[in-house]
Amino acid sequence: MANAKELDPSSSPKAFFGAELRRLREAAGLSQERLGELVFCSGTYIGQIEAATRNPQLDLAERIDAVLNTGGYLARLCPMVTRSRHADYFAAAAELEPMAVTISEYAPTLVPGLLQTEEYARAVIRAADPLALPEQVAERVAARLERARVLGGPTGPEFWCVFHEAVLRLPVGGAPVMRQQLHSVVELVSFGRILVQVLPFTAGAHASTAGMASLMTFVDSPPVVYVEGQHSGQLLDDPVLVAAYRRSLDLVRAVALSPEESLTLIKSTAEEFAR
Structure with a gap:
């Protein structure tokens, strides 16, 4: 982490x-450390904000303003700092992804954003907002592809994802796009640091969350969970909730197909889209 003094x-x-x-x-x-105690976060987090490796969150800035008696100065600065190419509800989670040591995700309906191809991402974004202007769609696609770079290097987080089988069957963007997307997943797994399992329809009822959930762990910060629904999302850091989501993810992985069986199913499904 950069030295704040430099x-x-x-x-x-x-x-x-x-x-x-x-x-x-x-x-x-x-x-x-003492400021962190007073505003209910870690001293490490305060240091990361001072070193410009973490964005400040508005609620934290407001608590710091109250403790330091700044008259709301830091809270007024927040909008200038936290502008993002991502949706407001997702911006904080996107900022944390490059800092994570591990990311564990359950994907019930769509290929996770970190693994999406350009054409698949474009189809998803267009479906979510069919009235968006072409330049808006292009900007959102670029932002999503930029996120995916976090998995490209040897120092990026390890990514372990469980897809529901519905993800493989839903023809997002049409058959050619789906075939390309599924082949891309197989190729990404072959590079290492990415593990994919499939939760088959035959698993029946299971311990998954109602929607997607992404658990991120860090070297010097507590884990967090990001959950998302349609047009909304939330970053959770409450230890009880994080533990509950971790348990749900563990249970889903336990009933999913093995990584080898999962890749076989992904490959065969890709070929079905070719026919």
């Missing part, structure tokens, strides 16, 4: 916010 505050809105937080914290005579 950052140029003028280099980005995030760096400016971090510098201002550090200035206000030190003026109050508080360490990162």
Whole structure:
């Protein structure tokens, strides 16, 4: 992580916010750990914001303002810092993905965004917002493909996903797009650091969440879960809820096909789309 003292505050809105937080914290005579205790987060998180490796969240900025008696200064800076190419409800989760050590996801209806091909992503985005202008669709597709780069390097997170079999059967974008998408999943798995299982229809009732759920773990921060429905999503950090989602994901993996059986099913389904 970059040293906050070495950052140029003028280099980005995030760096400016971090510098201002550090200035206000030190003026109050508080360490990162002590400020974290007062606002109910870790000192590491405070340090990451000061070093411009994490975006500040509005609710946290408001708590810091109250503790440091800033008159709402940091909360007013937040909109400038947290602008994102992603939907507002997903922006915080997207920011955390590159920092994760592991990402475990259950996908009930669609291929996860981190594994989507360009054509599959375009079909999903168009279906969700058929009145969107072409340039808006192109921007959203680019943002989704940019996210996927996090899995491309040796230092990226390990990604373990369970697809419901419905994901393989739903002809998003038509047969050619689905065939390309499923072949892409197989190819990505062959590179390592990505593990995919399929939850077959024959599994019947199971312990999955009602919608998608993505559990992220970190080296020096507590795990979080991102859950999403139609046009909304939520990042959860409550330890009880995180533990409950972790257990659900473990149970789903236990009844899913093995990784080898899953790849066989994905390949055979891809060929069915070729016919």
